[in-house]
Amino acid sequence: MASLENVPAELRAEARWVCWRREERNGKATKLPVDAHTGRMAKSTDPATWATFEDAVAAVGRWRCDGVGFVFGPDRTYTGLDLDHVLVDGALDAEYRWVVEQAGTYTEVSPSGDGLHLIFRGSKPDWAQRSRKGQPGGRVVEMYDRDRYFTVTGAVFEGHDAISENPDVVERAYRTWIEPEAAAQPALSAAGTSSSNGMDDDALLERMYASRSGDAIRALMAGDCSAQGGDRSAADMALCSHLAFWCGRDAGRMDRIFRRSGLMRDKWDSRRGGTTYGAQTIERAIAGCTDVYRPRDRRAERPSRPQNKNACSTVTRREQRGVSDDDAAPKEATTEGAPSVEGWYVDERGRL
Template sequence: MPGVGSFASSTDPETWADFETAVAYLERGRADGVGFVFTEEDPIVGVDLDDCRDPESGDVDDDAQDIITRLESYTEVSPSGTGYHVLIQGALPDRRNRRGKIECYDTARFFTVTGDRVTGTPTAVSQRQDALEAIHREYIAEESTQATDTLTGVTEHEESSSNTSLNDDTLLEKASNASNGAKFDRLWNGSTSGYDSNSEADMALCCLLAFWSGGDTAQMDQLFRQSGLIREKWDEVHYADGSTYGEKTIERAVERTSEFYEPRSKAEAETDTPTSDGDDVDNTRSRAYLVEKNRLLRERVNSLEASLDKRDERIEELEAEVARLTNVDTAQTGTSDVVDVDDDRRTEATNDETESETSSLWGRTKRLLGTDSE
């Protein structure tokens, strides 16, 4: 914190300073860097991309490059050299603000600014609301809600890679006849309507396939190759670990899908035996119960994440207060020594006065006794 030398708080404006003051403080060697605080009063949103850049070669992960290209705003290399900070003008969508190595902030946080702008990116902080919302949906928001809400046969499943015993034809028939079957049919036939990019449409279809296949990556890949969305990019290597675009898309889809279709029994799945009207009513009630339960669980998770964020903010505030008190105590050490010396002198003077009074009283007493004896 310029002028004080203690830690600043991202939630306490009293610990902030303007840019010129912060830079002057940095140039005097009093700090390691300058940070920008996001507040409710400014329209700035920060997108933090971690562990996506090779600091030696400068190679960038495909996902990070996709986000940087689509946001098309001021972008700089992070202090570690292994990530990026993108600054845009916009409003961060509600719900969660981070997933994996991607985080978005618009208040109560700060970015350390390096000034190491990425070549080819704008020098200005641009208005990119539409792109931000699309990227938030694709990379951060809970994709499982798009794939599983109101689907028939919804059930919780702890293992993301279990098989369902549904063959390809049965799976496609069930997906097409589900309550969101029209959406599945559009994607299956290659339509990207309603999506800002082909990649976002690819992810949406893969999330649906993940649900119906029980997270069977082999079956998902086999089916996607039959869809109208398949393109050459699917088999292109886009990642440092040698993974193709298709492999990573399927992997991310499975990770983001928290619920999977699970037949009541293997025999029923193979024969696809129709149920009676009574069974349909019971199944509808069960599905409604599970959908509501999943909604409540998601709200609880969001609430816990918000509580953790508040706890982190409180820890930062307490650490800043401890640092401030430590500095104050250090500054007052010399004064305390002087006070102690003065206190000792006053104590000695008081003791001398007390001894003098005691001697005088004793003398008067002896004289009084002597007079009596005479």
């Protein structure tokens, strides 16, 4: 435990620490995270079960634990790279030497004595969805930036005792060992009107929630797809249809807000040929959107309203008379005659 003083001050200042205890579960050795305050099992997804570094260290003996651990939380502030079984008698396998030397970040020997933990400032690329893969010779490489914890020993390896940010090395390590076939998330290009409405995402969401379709939008953002009969793909399209209207068909902003929703899951970044499911869904929503939200102070800039009834926004009687209605909210994109991302058709209610 004496070597814990070597843990970078930046990490020690974070209140995201747990204790851990070796136990055998189903015939397999495991390291259980322990809440330093209660002695019960901690959760990497629940900050209420985390503690300060000092409290975690002090609780190790009290709860008969074997050490402390650092949690990678939902904010994705840090990324951990775990290299299992890469040390033989303290010597690093040559295949893994480059990542330690080029990373220039905090690196320590794991509790087993034959592995390394590297901790970087920053997150994995958004498209990097896998976390673990076995390697030749029984080695294993894991990479996490959220919802996991690393045991921490303070046993600094070869003097690498400071945290740094090195996204290029993180990406190269991911591509080399976890998903060699990975390609970066396709660029999402905006179509049509820009979303430069002067509001940040939080303000725009509040405006959306206050609109006539606010309840439906709020439900979708919470991951509720009951209005779509439990069909999550239809819910994805419904939310993207709303976003196409409110974000001014800005694909990048639509993607950013969708990722904050309860509908976000691994499928969003899954590959579809040269693109992804999420990019395809956004493209379909934009294709079905013929009008966009414009704040009241931009009414004078409004072009004549298109007559296409398949607009993603609600065309009210007031609007048909030429009176703008900023409270109007989008309907799901109608893509009559055009297949959805799953190869099905979307009806006027956004159902597949």
